[in-house]
Amino acid sequence: MRNQKPGVDASAPVSKAVRLESFGGPEVLNVCKIPVPQAGSGQIRVRVTAAGLNPMDWFITSDANTAARFGLRLPCGFGTDYAGIVDQVGEGVTGFAVGDRVFGGALSRTVAEYVIIDAAGTIASGGEAHHTPDGVDDRIASTLAIAGCTASAALAVVSPGPGDTVLIGGAGGGVGVFAVQLALLKGARVIGTGSATSGDALRALGADPVVYGDGMVDRIRAMAPEGVTAAIDLYGTDAMQAARELGVPDERITTIAAQVDGIKPANGADAAPGAIEEIARLVAAGRLRVPIAASFPMAQIRAAVELQAGRHVHGKIVIDI
Incomplete structure (x- = not known):
């Protein structure tokens, strides 16, 4: 042939x-x-x-x-x-x-x-x-596998819990949908960044949406006058920089798409043993969608x-x- x-x-x-x-x-x-x-x-x-x-x-x-x-x-x-x-x-x-x-x-x-x-x-x-x-x-x-492990690893870095307000940059993306819900299951409040058209999608996940771009820090301050206590940047560095400006200590900030001095990055390969099986169980139980x-x-x-x-x-x- x-x-x-x-x-x-x-x-x-x-x-x-x-x-x-x-x-x-x-x-x-x-x-x-x-x-x-x-x-x-x-x-x-x-x-x-x-x-x-x-x-x-x-x-x-x-x-x-x-x-x-x-x-x-x-x-x-x-x-x-x-x-x-x-x-x-x-x-x-x-x-x-x-x-x-x-x-x-x-x-x-x-x-x-x-x-x-x-x-x-x-x-x-x-x-x-x-x-x-x-x-x-x-x-x-x-x-x-990838998104679930990455989100789990990111949460392990910042360790959210009851009383925390977590800023999540890129909250509506593939990793964000996991990170938002896992943080909520830990008892934290979540503020999620997104475009002007993403509000409904973020609210459906349980996050309080904030539009990224100019003035974002002021919008977050108005939404959380008590302050932001942790941050996960899933897109670049905008949320990380906003978190620093809002007084979040570097040890409670993580990124997945950028390397920043002083910030510990999150990698799905570092997720705890059994993390992905636990996420699958949460999905099966209807606690994570x-x-x-x-x-x-x-x-x-x-x-x-x-x-x-x-x-x-x-x-x-x-x-x-």
């Missing part, structure tokens, strides 16, 4: 996956046919049903230098969060069986029909899997990433596989 690559068995079963042959923006994302992967020793194969998108997905594949920092090489996949069903179990694996519903993360390879996961791996190395609780559908489960802003088929991956890259989505974007 004219287009067949040398060494490829044309009779082998194939599956679909998003692949990058070069690093860049949404325009480099393509749905390709690849051989169906096989689970090796210590691995499981998951038939993916949904893949939740995160800003990190397009950030880490945006250019070669950034990709190299995360150990990515071309050609590579796309997407990190997933949910699905175990359909193959490798030798030596315990704790997972064919037919189990699972969710988790695997760095830059989950927008695909199948993903291979190391049963004892991590998101950054081999992937990780958790059992999906009853009562949590796959679309919701596919949004939990995850708004799905939009869903797309895999064929529309470029449109999905373009929407998310605009950074004005309230909630999560999911790819249906």
